[in-house]
Amino acid sequence: MARWRLGCDVCDATATIGPAARGHDVWCESCQTAFPGVELPVAGARCSRCDATLWAVPRFVELWGELQHLDAVLSAWAGDAQPLATLLPERPRFLSDLDPPEPHSSDAPALAACITAAAHGAYRALVAMPAADVPDDPRAHAARAIAFERIGDATAAMAEWDAVLAAPDLPEAAATRAHLARGSLLARAGRYVAAVTDLELAGTSFAARWNRGALLVHEAVAASEALPDAGVLARARAEAGEASAYWSDHTIGRLLWSLMVERALAGKGHAFAALSDDARAALRAAESEFEHSTFWDRAMMLVGWVRLGAQEEAARIAVPLARHAAAGLLDEPALHGEPLVDVARAVVEARTAMDMGEPGEARHALAPAFAREDLRRFRMPCASCGKGTIGIEESLDAEGSDEAE
Numbered sequence: 505m506a507r508w509r510l511g512c513d514v515c516d517a518t519a520t521i522g523p524a525a526r527g528h529d530v531w532c533e534s535c536q537t538a539f540p541g542v543e544l545p546v547a548g549a550r551c552s553r554c555d556a557t558l559w560a561v562p563r564f565v566e567l568w569g570e571l572q573h574l575d576a577v578l579s580a581w582a583g584d585a586q587p588l589a590t591l592l593p594e595r596p597r598f599l600s601d602l603d604p605p606e607p608h609s610s611d612a613p614a615l616a617a618c619i620t621a622a623a624h625g626a627y628r629a630l631v632a633m634p635a636a637d638v639p640d641d642p643r644a645h646a647a648r649a650i651a652f653e654r655i656g657d658a659t660a661a662m663a664e665w666d667a668v669l670a671a672p673d674l675p676e677a678a679a680t681r682a683h684l685a686r687g688s689l690l691a692r693a694g695r696y697v698a699a700v701t702d703l704e705l706a707g708t709s710f711a712a713r714w715n716r717g718a719l720l721v722h723e724a725v726a727a728s729e730a731l732p733d734a735g736v737l738a739r740a741r742a743e744a745g746e747a748s749a750y751w752s753d754h755t756i757g758r759l760l761w762s763l764m765v766e767r768a769l770a771g772k773g774h775a776f777a778a779l780s781d782d783a784r785a786a787l788r789a790a791e792s793e794f795e796h797s798t799f800w801d802r803a804m805m806l807v808g809w810v811r812l813g814a815q816e817e818a819a820r821i822a823v824p825l826a827r828h829a830a831a832g833l834l835d836e837p838a839l840h841g842e843p844l845v846d847v848a849r850a851v852v853e854a855r856t857a858m859d860m861g862e863p864g865e866a867r868h869a870l871a872p873a874f875a876r877e878d879l880r881r882f883r884m885p886c887a888s889c890g891k892g893t894i895g896i897e898e899s900l901d902a903e904g905s906d907e908a909e
């Protein structure tokens with residue numbers, strides 16, 4: 505567990521948060537009182553001075569991010585998905601293995617040079633090499649394939665993987681990896697039939713299994729506007745393995761949604777055309793295929809509906825999401841204290857506008873809080889001097905802290 509040292513940039517107010525020699529040092533973000541050596545568990549503990557919730561970790565550093573989430577949801581609700589879309593992670597749809605090939609001590613200098621260049625990220629030099637100078641060795645071709653893919657030349661990368669796979673007596677591990685890499689490139693290029701053949705030979709790594717599952721979803725969405733049948737999705741999930749809970753990983757449900765939104769967008773013909781009833785029904789069914797219901801999952805749904813111009817569907821997702829975000833902010837102990845009373849007031853005002861169905865007004869109410877420089881820099885006003893701001897001065901590993909003596 506980590507420890508944090510907080511400090512004011514004007515006065516000498518300071519506090520620590522984290523495991524101590526005895527118990528846990530906590531700091532009330534509401535009244536800014538330090539409580540050294542509180543007995544764990546602190547979750548649910550309350551400040552004896554102001555009754556705010558005490559946390560074992562600093563929370564005020566998240567305030568600006570929380571305001572940003574709420575603002576972006578409100579913007580989407582009002583019809584502009586861009587602020588929320590930019591918060592969503594780029595999730596790779598097909599995975600690959602672009603680790604450079606292993607060098608061998610017996611490698612000839614030209615081969616060793618290719619492998620070293622790939623290992624050092626010298627991709628431009630590697631692809632600029634005249635083809636005649638490239639040793640005809642599968643590891644040299646693999647190094648070049650990686651370099652081509654890294655600079656975004658998928659066609660040249662595929663040709664190099666072809667050369668790897670044409671080598672006589674190719675070790676099995678090298679063949680498996682080449683099939684994975686080429687299959688992934690083919691799948692990204694929409695060449696699904698060829699991709700299937702490669703991915704069948706790509707082994708049982710996480711990437712290979714995910715790619716096979718993802719490919720099934722791509723094929724199904726390309727074939728029909730309707731929700732793919734349950735059997736296809738079950739096979740895709742069985743291939744891909746347990747759905748990752750990590751916010752920026754793809755899952756079969758997240759991928760399905762993204763692909764169906766793209767398909768519906770393409771199917772609309774022009775931007776202001778109404779979404780067909782069939783496409784709308786299929787997308788509503790696809791909402792149930794999400795494995796998780798995190799902020800990020802619901803934000804994906806919201807962005808999709810807004811992009812499709814289905815504002816009433818967008819509102820159906822946005823309203824509870826915005827309410828949840830506002831409630832989360834109002835639960836923050838820092839917003840219960842005097843120094844951030846304006847921020848708390850702005851969130852309450854925004855919530856009132858939300859209740860009236862006015863996302864634009866809500867966003868307007870939130871704007872001064874969202875524009876605050878201190879929160880943006882992960883700091884909050886210091887109650888001791890009333891002039892400076894408190895922030896994390898240092899984070900330490902518990903082991904490395906002076907409390908360990």
Ligand SMILES: [Zn+2]
Pocket residue numbers: 512513514515516517886887888889890891892893
């Ligand atoms: Zn101060």
Ligand SMILES: [Zn+2]
Pocket residue numbers: 532533534535536537551552553554555556
């Ligand atoms: Zn307190």
